[in-house]
Amino acid sequence: MNRHYYKLIIENGQKTLEYIDKGITDDELSISSKLDNNISAAEQLMVIYK
Numbered sequence: 001m002n003r004h005y006y007k008l009i010i011e012n013g014q015k016t017l018e019y020i021d022k023g024i025t026d027d028e029l030s031i032s033s034k035l036d037n038n039i040s041a042a043e044q045l046m047v048i049y050k
Contacts (some may be wrong), residue, residue, distance in 0.1 A: 008036050
């Protein structure tokens with residue numbers, strides 16, 4: 001199975017995904033995924049409490 005990896009880049013409040021042409025470890029992928037989920041949850045909470 002071919003895997004395609006992207007890294008999340010946050011600059012000036014903008015989130016972008018950048019394609020990585022080299023494979024990353026499963027641990028790095030897991031951490032990246034968890035971080036993105038946490039960022040999304042935080043953004044939703046900020047909207048709720050405004």
